[in-house]
Amino acid sequence: MNNIYLITKREFLTQVKKKSFILLTLLAPLMIIGFGAVIGLMFKANESHNVIEVVDNSGLFKGQLKSDDQLEYVFVPVADEQSKLKHLKGNETLDGILILPQISSQNFDDIEKNTRLVVNTKIGLDTKQQIISDISNVIKKEKIKQLGIAESQLNNLDKNFELKTINVSEDNKEDSDLAFGVKTALSMGLMYVTFMFIIIYGVRVMRSVLEEKNNRVVEIIISSVKPFELMMGKILGVTMVALTQFIVWITMSVIGALVLNTGFSSIQKNIPNGNEEISEKFDLAQIATQVSHSLLDLNFPLIIFVFIVFFLLGYIFYSSIYAAIGSAVDNETETQQFTLFAILPLTLGMYGSFSLMNNPDGPLGFWLSIIPFTSPVAMIARIPYGVPAWEIALSIFLLLVTTVFMIFLAGKIYRVGILMYGNKATLKELWKWIRS
Known part of the structure; x- marks a missing residue:
């Protein structure tokens, strides 16, 4: 046992006396935090701001498609559709044109089947999914309104709540x-x-x-x-x-x-x-x-x-x-x-x-x-x-x-x-x- 102790002591002191060990031990938590911050900045730096012009033939979406930091909607007159498409290629200030078709008799099938997004650059999957989600939310609200539900009632339907969890095995602690x-x-x-x-x-x-x-x-x-x-x-x-x-x-x-x-x-x-x-x-x-x-x-x-x-x-x-x-x-x-x-x-x-x-x-x-x-x-x-x-x-x-x-x-x-x-x-x- 004495020999094991002596070898253990030698191995331990040899490692902990190194300057690299001391620096790594003290700086490792800061390095991990810094590494996480760099990863976050990398994701932030890779985010893009897309400008999408919207040709709303139905007149339904103006004022309902909301812009944010990553996606900006700009509504243009329906009469300018062909002109906009013609000059889209090479336009560095515009990423794409969203063309929403006309609807008849409040039938949303045409929008769901014939909506087009014409782009002049590669857009990310997240951007495409956000556009789909924004259009779907507008259509969903309009369909609910057809059922005679008021705006205030519609907002109340989407209201979230927090479920409080109390664990009796942990002295009724709220989780x-x-x-x-x-x-x-x-x-x-x-x-x-x-x-x-x-x-x-x-x-x-x-x-x-x-x-x-x-x-x-x-x-x-x-x-x-x-x-x-x-x-x-x-x-x-x-x-x-x-x-x-x-x-x-x-x-x-x-x-x-x-x-x-x-x-x-x-x-x-x-x-x-x-x-x-x-x-x-x-x-x-x-x-x-x-x-x-x-x-x-x-x-x-x-x-x-x-x-x-x-x-x-x-x-x-x-x-x-x-x-x-x-x-x-x-x-x-x-x-x-x-x-x-x-x-x-x-x-x-x-x-x-x-x-x-x-x-x-x-x-x-x-x-x-x-x-x-x-x-x-x-x-x-x-x-x-x-x-x-x-x-x-x-x-x-x-x-x-x-x-x-x-x-x-x-x-x-x-x-x-x-x-x-x-x-x-x-x-x-x-x-x-x-x-x-």
């Missing part, structure tokens, strides 16, 4: 749409971080083992320690590195949520009543306040506990596989035939967890969070929604037992493979090492 959105975002974020870090740090263990094997340094090391102690020391050392980063990030996240919750709340109280211009400027601050409230309402101690436990066990489980792979091959090219066995179960758990947004307590979510190969990502994806204690306990027990068994198998492979050179390992060969 709003925003709170559910926050849970979903947290679920996907934690799941993706776990998935990526298990793979990233698992590969780091594999490369470290492979490098020491190729440099023959391992022959000197195992003269003082047992191969199993060396393997466990490497795994636990890198585990502590990852855990240190998570603790820093969790602390920064909680502090950030508290700052948003208190800071924006005090600003919101000082906004003068009735000053709509100032209130609009603080809409983003209000949303941030509501998000922070929703975050702080979650059972953070349980979420952090489950996250750390499942990440640690999942990481040790898969790092054992990666360490065994690194010891069994002579170069990184040969690792590709074995790493698939580690990546596939995790990928299955991650993509399967996307369905949890619709039904966190469904049979798929249950089994993915119980089976040890997928539970490190699936249980973390479920925990923000709330999971019964017995399911958490059962999943931890099964994952712990499977992890211990995987360490035993990996140790068998590592013990033989770490000193094997020039012998291309096969599944049959690995099976012999396990049985030896």
Whole structure:
């Protein structure tokens, strides 16, 4: 045990003393936020403003097709239809002409069948769908009016309402749409971080083992320690590195949520009543306040506990596989035939967890969070929604037992493979090492 501790300490200190580790740990949250902002700006930059001239032969749509930031309707006289079509090509200020046919006897079939959009440039699918939606809404309103329904009654029909959800299993806590959105975002974020870090740090263990094997340094090391102690020391050392980063990030996240919750709340109280211009400027601050409230309402101690436990066990489980792979091959090219066995179960758990947004307590979510190969990502994806204690306990027990068994198998492979050179390992060969 003392040798495992010394190797773990060496691996840990070697990583955390690097300037790159310190900078990445402190700047990673800001980099993620910045990356998300860049993605948002990219979508914003790719938005287009289309100008569509409308020839309304029916006289029905003028005043009812409303322009917005992405789509501008300009009504032109019916008599100018041919002239407009003739000069459309090459017109840089106009994107297309929408021709709405004449209707007879309030029969809207002609509009639905003969409406044309003539364009001089490629318009996006979203723009086309918006035009279809705008025309359909006008036709829908006119059809309803034919039934004798007044405008006020029509507006009342389209009135939305918010369904308040009260969960009796969570002390009658109200679960709003925003709170559910926050849970979903947290679920996907934690799941993706776990998935990526298990793979990233698992590969780091594999490369470290492979490098020491190729440099023959391992022959000197195992003269003082047992191969199993060396393997466990490497795994636990890198585990502590990852855990240190998570603790820093969790602390920064909680502090950030508290700052948003208190800071924006005090600003919101000082906004003068009735000053709509100032209130609009603080809409983003209000949303941030509501998000922070929703975050702080979650059972953070349980979420952090489950996250750390499942990440640690999942990481040790898969790092054992990666360490065994690194010891069994002579170069990184040969690792590709074995790493698939580690990546596939995790990928299955991650993509399967996307369905949890619709039904966190469904049979798929249950089994993915119980089976040890997928539970490190699936249980973390479920925990923000709330999971019964017995399911958490059962999943931890099964994952712990499977992890211990995987360490035993990996140790068998590592013990033989770490000193094997020039012998291309096969599944049959690995099976012999396990049985030896």
